[in-house]
Amino acid sequence: MEELRIPGPTPCPPEVLQAMARQMINHRGEEFQGILMGVTDNLKQLFQTKNDLYILTASGTGGLEAAIVNVLSPDDKVLSVSIGAFGDRFATMAERFGAEVTRLSFEWGKPADPDEVRRALQKDSKIKAVLVTHNETSTGVTNDLGAISLVVKEFNKLLLVDAISSLGSINLPVDEWHCDIAVTGSQKGWMVPPGLAMISVSQDAWQAYAESKMPRFYWDIGQAKSYLERNQTPWTPAVSVVFALAVSLEMILKEGLAEIVARHARVAQCAREGVKSLGLSLFADEDFASNTVTAVDSTNGLDPKKLLQVLREKHQIVLGGGQQKLDGRIFRIGHLGWVNESDIEKVITALKVALPEAGFVAAR
Amino acid sequence: MEELRIPGPTPCPPEVLQAMARQMINHRGEEFQGILMGVTDNLKQLFQTKNDLYILTASGTGGLEAAIVNVLSPDDKVLSVSIGAFGDRFATMAERFGAEVTRLSFEWGKPADPDEVRRALQKDSKIKAVLVTHNETSTGVTNDLGAISLVVKEFNKLLLVDAISSLGSINLPVDEWHCDIAVTGSQKGWMVPPGLAMISVSQDAWQAYAESKMPRFYWDIGQAKSYLERNQTPWTPAVSVVFALAVSLEMILKEGLAEIVARHARVAQCAREGVKSLGLSLFADEDFASNTVTAVDSTNGLDPKKLLQVLREKHQIVLGGGQQKLDGRIFRIGHLGWVNESDIEKVITALKVALPEAGFVAAR
Numbered sequence: 001m002e003e004l005r006i007p008g009p010t011p012c013p014p015e016v017l018q019a020m021a022r023q024m025i026n027h028r029g030e031e032f033q034g035i036l037m038g039v040t041d042n043l044k045q046l047f048q049t050k051n052d053l054y055i056l057t058a059s060g061t062g063g064l065e066a067a068i069v070n071v072l073s074p075d076d077k078v079l080s081v082s083i084g085a086f087g088d089r090f091a092t093m094a095e096r097f098g099a100e101v102t103r104l105s106f107e108w109g110k111p112a113d114p115d116e117v118r119r120a121l122q123k124d125s126k127i128k129a130v131l132v133t134h135n136e137t138s139t140g141v142t143n144d145l146g147a148i149s150l151v152v153k154e155f156n157k158l159l160l161v162d163a164i165s166s167l168g169s170i171n172l173p174v175d176e177w178h179c180d181i182a183v184t185g186s187q188k189g190w191m192v193p194p195g196l197a198m199i200s201v202s203q204d205a206w207q208a209y210a211e212s213k214m215p216r217f218y219w220d221i222g223q224a225k226s227y228l229e230r231n232q233t234p235w236t237p238a239v240s241v242v243f244a245l246a247v248s249l250e251m252i253l254k255e256g257l258a259e260i261v262a263r264h265a266r267v268a269q270c271a272r273e274g275v276k277s278l279g280l281s282l283f284a285d286e287d288f289a290s291n292t293v294t295a296v297d298s299t300n301g302l303d304p305k306k307l308l309q310v311l312r313e314k315h316q317i318v319l320g321g322g323q324q325k326l327d328g329r330i331f332r333i334g335h336l337g338w339v340n341e342s343d344i345e346k347v348i349t350a351l352k353v354a355l356p357e358a359g360f361v362a363a364r
Numbered sequence: 365m366e367e368l369r370i371p372g373p374t375p376c377p378p379e380v381l382q383a384m385a386r387q388m389i390n391h392r393g394e395e396f397q398g399i400l401m402g403v404t405d406n407l408k409q410l411f412q413t414k415n416d417l418y419i420l421t422a423s424g425t426g427g428l429e430a431a432i433v434n435v436l437s438p439d440d441k442v443l444s445v446s447i448g449a450f451g452d453r454f455a456t457m458a459e460r461f462g463a464e465v466t467r468l469s470f471e472w473g474k475p476a477d478p479d480e481v482r483r484a485l486q487k488d489s490k491i492k493a494v495l496v497t498h499n500e501t502s503t504g505v506t507n508d509l510g511a512i513s514l515v516v517k518e519f520n521k522l523l524l525v526d527a528i529s530s531l532g533s534i535n536l537p538v539d540e541w542h543c544d545i546a547v548t549g550s551q552k553g554w555m556v557p558p559g560l561a562m563i564s565v566s567q568d569a570w571q572a573y574a575e576s577k578m579p580r581f582y583w584d585i586g587q588a589k590s591y592l593e594r595n596q597t598p599w600t601p602a603v604s605v606v607f608a609l610a611v612s613l614e615m616i617l618k619e620g621l622a623e624i625v626a627r628h629a630r631v632a633q634c635a636r637e638g639v640k641s642l643g644l645s646l647f648a649d650e651d652f653a654s655n656t657v658t659a660v661d662s663t664n665g666l667d668p669k670k671l672l673q674v675l676r677e678k679h680q681i682v683l684g685g686g687q688q689k690l691d692g693r694i695f696r697i698g699h700l701g702w703v704n705e706s707d708i709e710k711v712i713t714a715l716k717v718a719l720p721e722a723g724f725v726a727a728r
């Protein structure tokens with residue numbers, strides 16, 4: 001069995017996999033309705049929100065599209081705060097649906113600077129919403145979302161958050177930080193296979209929804225709301241993934257969110273210390289290094305693609321590569337969901353053996 | 365264990381459920397790439413097509429939205445041929461994205477009349493595409509898609525087909541019938557849990573795509589094409605459902621499409637005869653009665669909601685109710701995918717006992 005240490009899909013505990021194997025039931029019947037409502041309530045607790053919350057059958061990207069088409073209109077001005085590939089993609093998505101996007105981009109590996117967000121908002125009073133990635137999976141950087149939110153709310157703008165690889169693993173109090181929309185995906189910290197996106201919707205987002213003119217049908221949260229009042233989803237959901245999520249959420253609540261956040265911090269610390277002990281450098285600004293994914297720079301002759309191959313073939317460990325302009329420049333260790341320190345120690349031990357085979361020469 | 369006889373989700377064979385329980389692997393790694401390409405090739409065979417084919421992480425509704433936003437532009441004229449709730453919904457979807465839809469609606473329970481389709485196309489030469497439901501799940505009627513296609517192609521229009529509850533169960537030769545887009549969903553005849561939509565795309569559809577101006581990102585088949593050239597999907601797919609589909613497609617190919625189509629015809633015949641033998645009436649025009657779902661009228665004092673409750677509680681059999689204007693007027697027996705005659709005989713036996721408890725008095 002391979003050890004999967006990419007930033008999603010993440011390995012699933014046996015109890016979760018067993019739930020995936022459950023026979024189908026009527027998705028509009030009483031039993032499934034009970035499961036759906038339980039999952040929704042538990043997710044609200046873990047989003048730390050009293051907002052509405054909906055489960056969509058889609059990958060996380062679908063959840064982000066839902067965020068955009070439900071609150072914006074074509075020609076709306078939007079500020080995109082991007083620190084990597086997923087931030088850029090969120091902006092592109094808004095553009096495709098006709099929004100006028102101002103792109104505030106930061107150097108990859110660095111977090112967003114809240115003061116620059118303030119200056120961008122001061123410059124253009126017509127901006128309606130701000131798009132932010134909480135945890136940028138492509139660079140291994142976590143934004144200071146609390147600080148960014150304070151700025152966004154100084155100006156009373158809508159805050160749409162890509163929390164795909166943070167929610168459930170890194171502290172994100174959705175209500176305290178006034179996230180109007182927060183989106184995550186089942187295959188990240190939730191320890192469940194891909195297939196579901198989860199999206200929370202604030203009262204202000206509902207007000208924007210009422211005025212929004214982007215076309216929508218599948219992603220329409222108005223439909224989701226009206227069906228959830230009858231304990232259902234508008235379209236046939238990925239029933240098995242809902243079964244699995246019901247099980248994983250019980251496990252998560254039993255461990256406790258605070259403990260899970262602390263475990264992710266410990267595991268990430270272990271990854272960063274381990275990587276540095278081998279003479280490697282972190283790609284991310286260490287003060288903002290992510291607790292769910294560690295990006296490692298390719299210094300000292302290291303060929304990251306060769307390294308991933310050696311780890312896979314000789315050590316049965318699967319890590320992630322770099323994306324877009326970081327392709328061939330970094331590698332990434334995913335450590336979110338069902339993971340502890342000993343899993344990371346195995347990765348570090350394997351890295352120690354594999355690095356020289358991938359061209360790496362430790363500095364003396 | 366309940367017997368699930370609704371028109372989707374359908375029961376899954378044990379081998380398929382076992383595949384659902386597989387641990388996650390890298391969705392961009394070599395092994396998954398092999399599985400994805402195998403599934404795509406097998407699906408093409410079962411769609412009887414050489415067209416491109418893509419797997420989307422969504423319910424069938426998402427696949428229909430993909431059909432619309434990839435080939436149409438706002439203000440495009442579209443002819444909707446509707447024979448029930450799902451046909452109406454397909455039209456509504458096109459309207460939401462700005463198409464100008466002419467609705468050609470037929471009495472529920474009847475199929476579409478190809479001559480009326482011809483008259484509608486003669487009346488308005490600006491129509492660009494025709495939306496048709498192959499098998500209308502809400503009424504249990506299968507359209508004569510071959511005949512409708514001949515008419516649509518007389519006029520050289522694009523043919524977009526909702527084949528969600530027919531493909532893989534009822535004969536639908538996508539190339540022979542010139543379907544520019546055909547859409548199905550994993551939880552129907554494919555014997556797999558919900559979570560995936562499958563969509564085929566003809567060369568003419570690609571030409572329309574090049575000119576199409578509806579906004580899209582998640583559903584963009586251009587992205588799907590470019591990633592499939594690297595044996596991948598653009599966004600993280602529902603990995604487990606792909607695993608399951610790989611297994612079910614092997615089972616389907618082993619049984620053989622012709623034999624599966626014949627089995628569905630036999631099973632449906634068994635359902636229709638059984639229902640009539642109890643003194644019940646079919647809702648659908650019997651010449652066009654569906655081989656995947658049988659809709660039964662509520663005559664002779666029958667309360668269909670009460671009937672479903674009695675069947676569920678006392679016989680552990682789950683049937684479907686009526687939708688929209690048929691709510692409380694019909695009940696539906698789903699018989700698609702993993703089903704044979706003895707499954708239907710069990711339903712008929714239970715119906716015989718349950719009917720009098722639901723107010724039904726057989727005519728003497």
